[in-house]
Amino acid sequence: MQLKQPYKPLLWGLMVGCVLHSGVWAQQTPTGQALKLTDLSAFKKPNGSNWQIVGDASAPLSATLSTSKGSGVLVNLPNEKNKANLLSSLEHGDIDLELDYLMAKGSNSGIYLQGRYEIQLMDSWGVKGAKIGDNGSIYQRWDDKRGAGKEGYEGQAARQNASKAPGLWQHLRISFQAPRFDAKGVKVENARIVRLELNGVAIHENVELSGPTRGPLANNEVAHGPILIQGDHGAVAFRNIQYTAYDTPRPALTSLTYQVYTGAYDKEPDLKTATAASKGNAKSLSAGVVSTPSNFLIQYKGTLQVKEAGSYTMQVVGVNGFTALKVNGKSVGDWTMRSAPVTVELPAGNVPVELMYSKLNGRGAPSLGLMISGTGLRPFYLGDGNAEGMTGNENGPILIEANNPIVHRSFMDVPNGRERVRVTHAISVGSPEEVHYTYDLDKGALVQVWKGEFLDATPMWNSRGDGSSRPTGMVQRFGVPALSLSRLSSPQAAWVADTVGSQFRPKGYTLKENQPTFRYQSYGSLVQDAIQVLPGREGVKREITVEKPAADLYARLAQAERIQTLNDQLYLIGDKAYYIQLESGVKPLIRQVNGQQELLVPMRSGKLSYSLLF
Template sequence: MVLRSKNNFIGRSLRIGFLCACGAGFAFSQASAQSQLPLQDFSSFKNAGKSWQIVGDVNTEQGKENSFKTTGGTGILVNQPTKKAHGEDLFFNLEHGDIDLELEYMMAAGANSGIYLQGRYELQLLDSWGTVAPKPGDNGGIYERWDDSKPEGQKGYQGYAPRQNASKAPGLWQKLRVSFQAPRFDASGKKISNAKMLRVELNGVLIHENIELSGPTRGAVGGNEVAAGPLRIQGDHGAVAFRNIIIKQYDKARPELSALQYKAYKGRYSRDTDYSKAKAEATGTSNLLTANASHLSQEYTLVYKGTLNVKEAGEYQLEMAVQGGNGFIIVDGKPVRNRVTLPAGNVPVEIIYSRTGDWGNPTLGLNIAGPGVRSFYIGDVITPDDTDPIILSANTNTILRSFIDVPGSQKITHAVSVGSPLKVNYTYDLDHGMLVQVWRGEFLETTPMWHERGNGTSRPMGALQRLGKPFFQLGKLAGEQAAWTADSTGSGYRPKGYVLDEQDRPTFKYQVYGASVNDQVRVSEDGHGIVREISVTNAPSDLYAKLAEGAQIESIGKDLYLVDGKAYFLQVQDAGGAKPLVRESAGVKELIVPVRGKLSYSILF
């Protein structure tokens, strides 16, 4: 077990004022106009080769590499190179500069592909399932630049591995979110700043941030760099599928805040005060939006008036960022809460900052995003929270008891999280005998648990797969369609803790309905998932196990299931001769099976 702190995980702590405050750090903008490719045909692309097709559904073929089974329809873009249909790169009609790209993709087993921003900077797509220490050529990596004139072993350079391997198994949908900033050029065409991967998330995990790209990566359409270039998918290396492709372009000029005049007043802001008639302690003009325009230091109010020059009419996000007080904004005489429709031209604005005491560094800023405009910040420099996150690594098998938050549910108060050096981890709920969640990557951030007084909560750091709201894994049913047991009343449920084997791996124990249960959860030796074995002594004849629940559960082979829209696989190895059943209950699908003394299955993700 290793505790460490990482400065690059430092967040920003901002007080929420009258508007929802947000920090100066980059986030994916929601205000810009976006376009989702319809994927009904190839009208969004240039000259798609024979290996590309539009389909309605896609699945991997078990035991086969670089192979998909497809179903007719639309909505999914598939590339499946064969000897007869040699794969070709697919170019979008789009020529882009600054862009946000979101998409879901599925790799076939052993497949290799890539996304080229501007046709020149590759984000690798690869079947990297189970890789512990990813490299630039692994899934989500920024591929290397290349120089054939260098000696062998040195030709590749300036590649960037993902921070951790957040990849899913082939045959499962993965989500990629990319924010790309194009290189900048002066009027003569000389490059004045490099292209950047501002932010890349894979399956909800941040894998790159503010990475400068000094030039095109290997396989670029050209060695030159441009202000606008084609979006391109590599098509000659293996079978890959895409859906839900969303593109946001940022090609419009930013609004400009100018002609700022301020007045400073003693005391906190009051809605009942007419500041046009109140006595100001200081007045002046400012080139910057700042909370420190006057000599006042405690409990004061700053009222700014100025002009926002809007280049492009449309809906904008205006979000205050404040520390040490509160703030809000009035546009054209009307208070604004986050979103506002603005005309092109000069729009009068009033920005108010209220210092509410002597705590915190007084800070005032404004985040602006709009049609064709990526979110940008103007104002005081934000002072980061000086709290170093407390990171718990699992270089050996590691166990931590803590609280765990589950969205839409109560906090799990008796959670046991288990981490492994294979970077596959899970959380077990002692109150329900349930496997709550599994994830791939780093183990836990425990800052909320251990910083200062703490609240007892830890958070998974990798690509997380939740397995449903807390429910009892074992229950008695009067029949196959009876509702699942919602609580422990009459069950005699008694948790008995856990015992460790020689490798410090726990086996959980409890009693329920007069039966004794040993629940052994292990990381598979190949790092592909979790293997679970439930042994029950004196099991009643009507005892069942609920193995999974989700919006969808589909059988794709003997005792092999895809759960929740291809989020993960579940494979039943041994049910003691009992037959699993997929049923619908309370609007969700459930996979249940009678318990015949011993039950073993795997979760592959």
């Protein structure tokens, strides 16, 4: 087993989307505005006819992108005469941008924030080790004066390749901070990608952008600029484009003073008669004004300079200690070990604030800070940059690599609506090709497949642990695990999801070159289930063998709201989520059950082989 040297995410990365790893700042549902895609009115009139509004787009493992009439989807269909870029009417500064996109095979596009900083969109399916030009990467800057072969510089490759196959919808989330300028218009701070997620995987955090990347709208930098979508390279479709603009000025915490008291304060104290062990002025919030790891209380007083009146959400963050908050002389946060965000109305001007932090034990380094957000204000943090202390894990995440084939047992939690289902007999199998999967020994079911890095075992091995691990790449899940094989009295009979009545008996697995073949007994027959990585990292191939199968035994390959037949062997599952490819001669059945479609294959021959492409 290989444990990866963990990266320690900067505090910027922890805060984006209102998320702290410790869970003290809960993730919020996006409340942004949508770009209207009923027509092209959300964009400046393009110079070509390559941009269209349609009802749907399709490019199933194909270089050709086809469309259907309607609205809600923006497509680029360039040719030699029409290949214009598209500019939004919106001009943005700090922004969170979220959208779905679908690439034709071999296609290439890009999104330029403020028309100047490109996030590359590329069909990078199967690529191992993302480079500057691959999907989700920040494209390089360009200067002909640097000399032949040296024109390109800077740029940032994606941390891992989280791309899906062509013809599948992919999801992009970008948190961007615009460059800062002083009153004279001189740049005082570079733009940055605060965080970028591709298909649920963080592939960039806190990346500074020293200037426009290659092919910008203009080479100057500005406080506000349009979104530019590249139109001269290849066919691509977009939908569900949403954004949240952050234009509210940040409040500043000034005139800070502190007093330190020694002792164990497990209840909110009255400090009027207490004597401070030390006191002074401070430039910023910090627990660094004390030299001991525990049994102290810090009281900070200061002024919050608010430029715009409105509703603000605030939260004191103190590692392993009690905290309290007062604003304008009123308590707005209870004396508690785990403070919750509180919303207060702040007037414009100078607002007095008071914070207290009491730490009783020596576990974890002392750390104190204040989180603030509001309408049009991206959450920001004032205080100690002790990200490790705030996560509760001083060593950062505990990551398992798959430099060689690896089999790892743990619990695995599977999303089920707003809840999670725990798979207690999960086996996760990793490969150096960076294509991995989880199998449920208790159901004989494939739980999930993913590409990229292997496992985060922090929940399992940090502190007492809970026995679970989680994938760290781009994951395709298959719902709550259920039996892969079931006997059906008729083609419309209900699928037997539970093992009761199936005579299901796990028989473990055998290993060949550290690749498992799972074995179990079902309906009196011995079943062998082998899963292998496909060449080119395209997905996985599954082979199920049943000895003496019953005549009415079926395998369920997929369950989704929609299953689309592309040809005799290829099927598109769900909302263009993944493909299933059957071998020649297999005759499946697609049936409708309780508002869902199911892809079934009769197991009369005792053998089934199919591939999952994603």
